[in-house]
Amino acid sequence: MDFLEILPSLINTWVILAVLVVIALRSAVKFVPQNTAYVIERFGKYNKTMEAGLNVLVPFIDRMAYVRTLKEQAFDVPSQSAITRDNISLVVDGVLYIKVLDPVKACYGVDDYIFSVTQLAQTSMRSEIGRMELDKTFEERESLNTAIVSAINEAAQPWGVQVLRYEIKDIDPPRSVLDAMERQMKAEREKRAAILESEGARQADINVAEGQKQARVLAAEAEKSEQILKAEGEAQAILAVAQAQAEALEVVGRTAATEEGQKAIQLDLADKAIEAKKAIAKESSVVLLPDSQSSAASLVAESMSIINKLNTGK
Numbered sequence: 539m540d541f542l543e544i545l546p547s548l549i550n551t552w553v554i555l556a557v558l559v560v561i562a563l564r565s566a567v568k569f570v571p572q573n574t575a576y577v578i579e580r581f582g583k584y585n586k587t588m589e590a591g592l593n594v595l596v597p598f599i600d601r602m603a604y605v606r607t608l609k610e611q612a613f614d615v616p617s618q619s620a621i622t623r624d625n626i627s628l629v630v631d632g633v634l635y636i637k638v639l640d641p642v643k644a645c646y647g648v649d650d651y652i653f654s655v656t657q658l659a660q661t662s663m664r665s666e667i668g669r670m671e672l673d674k675t676f677e678e679r680e681s682l683n684t685a686i687v688s689a690i691n692e693a694a695q696p697w698g699v700q701v702l703r704y705e706i707k708d709i710d711p712p713r714s715v716l717d718a719m720e721r722q723m724k725a726e727r728e729k730r731a732a733i734l735e736s737e738g739a740r741q742a743d744i745n746v747a748e749g750q751k752q753a754r755v756l757a758a759e760a761e762k763s764e765q766i767l768k769a770e771g772e773a774q775a776i777l778a779v780a781q782a783q784a785e786a787l788e789v790v791g792r793t794a795a796t797e798e799g800q801k802a803i804q805l806d807l808a809d810k811a812i813e814a815k816k817a818i819a820k821e822s823s824v825v826l827l828p829d830s831q832s833s834a835a836s837l838v839a840e841s842m843s844i845i846n847k848l849n850t851g852k
Contacts, residue, residue, distance in 0.1 A: 561597075568593045568602070575641040577604035587641055606641040610702060613652060615659050617708075620667040622675060628667065629710040634659050635703040643698025651697050655690060659704060662689040672711065679706055 569592060570576055576588040580600050588602075595602075617631040636655055638644045648654050666685045667675060675682065683704050690701045711719075 566595050566597045568595060573608040575606045575608055575638075576602050577606065577641055577645050579603040584642065584646065604641070604645040606638050606644055608638055608641070610635055610637045611652075613656060615656055615663070615704075618660050618664070620664045622667055622670060622672045624671045626672045626711060626715055628672075628675065629708075630663060630667065630706060631708055632659070632663065632704055632706045634701065635705075636699050636701050638698060639700050640698030643696060648697045651694075651699050654697065655694055655699060655701065658690050658693055659686060659701075662686045663704075663706075665689070672715065675709055679709075682706065 568576065568588060570588050570590050572590045574590060576593070578585045578588060578595065578600050580596070584603075585600060613634045613636070615632040615634050617629055620628050620630055622628060634656060636652075638651075644651050663682075663686050666682055666689070670678070670682070683706060686704045687701050690704070694701065
């Protein structure tokens with residue numbers, strides 16, 4: 539057989555071999571993206587997990603069975619009905635945030651980990667709401683989310699996934715309950731308004747009474763200050779009058795020691811005696827003539843005798 543005759547068959551054989559080599563290399567070399575895991579089986583049994591980067595498989599023996607993302611994933615939890623502890627039916631839906639921690643368990647520990655975790659979230663949510671009253675479901679939503687996450691993670695450990703967060707989106711009670719809650723809120727607002735109004739009136743009365751009290755105190759203090767100032771003024775006036783009288787008496791005493799003073803005193807005493815007689819005569823229709831001892835001259839003489847004795851004693 540001529541070489542030229544077998545050349546085409548050789549070329550075809552090499553081409554086929556080259557194609558097979560390319561196919562083998564293509565199936566053997568795998569580039570795994572970041573935050574992704576490839577689960578590899580060999581002869582139908584788990585062999586290894588390929589992580590991000592360049593990885594090599596044995597062609598025709600190893601196969602890529604599962605691809606699992608390691609990123610955090612968000613899934614809607616379908617709306618469902620739940621009954622509270624006080625027998626109120628609610629419709630609740632939420633959002634679930636999960637992450638695959640162990641790709642092997644996520645592949646072989648459960649058939650569909652997303653469906654399983656979602657169903658577990660629904661049952662856990664119904665269980666937690668059944669322990670709470672209606673008002674608490676609105677007030678303690680954060681604690682409700684935390685309790686649901688804890689319950690799911692405890693049950694989902696064999697599945698290799700972790701629930702990071704569970705957020706309740708909507709809680710829809712029946713219309714009758716909404717109407718009752720609206721009336722309750724209205725009554726509560728009216729109650730708070732009445733309390734605030736009464737507190738305002740009470741505070742106003744307290745302020746008025748306090749103002750009146752302070753006004754009376756200030757008036758009493760002003761009156762007290764006025765009386766003190768008046769008493770001090772009167773005392774100073776009495777002291778001034780006494781001082782003036784003392785100075786006048788001192789001057790009179792010095793003057794009475796002279797001859798001219800004696801004459802002035804006699805004249806003054808005689809004048810006062812005459813004035814006294816005249817006053818007595820005006821007050822009575824009967825006038826008694828004085829005897830020698832009650833005349834003006836005798837009164838003056840007697841007064842002068844007393845003054846001389848005082849001067850002599852001095």
